[in-house]
Amino acid sequence: MKEKDVISDYKVQKYILYAEKNDGSYGTVEGGSYIIENDLDDFWHKKSHLEKTLRERLLKNEITPVYYFMVLEEMTVAELASRAGIGKGKVKCHLKPGRFHKITLNDLQKYAKVFNIPVANFFQILLTSTDQNPKYHFYHEAETKKDTFQMTQTQTQNPALIITKVEERNNG
Numbered sequence: 001m002k003e004k005d006v007i008s009d010y011k012v013q014k015y016i017l018y019a020e021k022n023d024g025s026y027g028t029v030e031g032g033s034y035i036i037e038n039d040l041d042d043f044w045h046k047k048s049h050l051e052k053t054l055r056e057r058l059l060k061n062e063i064t065p066v067y068y069f070m071v072l073e074e075m076t077v078a079e080l081a082s083r084a085g086i087g088k089g090k091v092k093c094h095l096k097p098g099r100f101h102k103i104t105l106n107d108l109q110k111y112a113k114v115f116n117i118p119v120a121n122f123f124q125i126l127l128t129s130t131d132q133n134p135k136y137h138f139y140h141e142a143e144t145k146k147d148t149f150q151m152t153q154t155q156t157q158n159p160a161l162i163i164t165k166v167e168e169r170n171n172g
Contacts, residue, residue: 055125061158064100065122066091069115084110101160124153127165 019029054071057063070080077095081088086107093099094107105119112119154163 058161059125059156059158059163061097061156061161064095064097065161066100066103066111067095069111069117070095073115080111080114083114086110097158123160124162124164127163 016028016030018026021027021029051072054063054068058065058068066080070077075083077088077091080086081091084091084107086094090107094103094111108119108122112122150167152165152167154165156163
């Protein structure tokens with residue numbers, strides 16, 4: 001890629017690329033792109049919508065937690081099987097709600113390592129809120145340092161899944 005091919009001036013969304021400069025050397029070239037700004041916003045909006053849709057399906061027991069994380073991580077069955085060291089046929093079984101209850105702890109640990117989550121996240125959805133913006137599937141250490149929080153668990157239509165909600169108590 002040549003320097004002239006990447007230069008664009010849009011001050012709102014800057015980017016830096018490495019390109020061949022006019023003098024033949026390689027180095028950083030700064031530019032800006034209206035498209036990059038809007039494409040990134042669109043990507044995160046669609047990703048958020050996908051997560052919400054998948055979470056609703058998970059709560060209704062239409063999909064399994066393995067399917068949920070596989071789709072969010074944009075993996076295929078073959079890729080997940082390879083990374084987890086589990087046969088493709090077995091992975092396909094773990095994607096079916098009626099078969100998920102037969103999963104072994106060993107397989108759950110393999111999936112957890114691939115998805116970089118604790119095994120417990122296959123059986124609960126953690127809702128923690130800071131202000132009005134809930135964060136799903138993330139542990140917020142700062143919230144556990146407060147002695148004014150409340151934890152509740154709610155059953156869902158999926159018999160293998162609960163919702164664990166951590167909230168600040170309103171002491172006012």
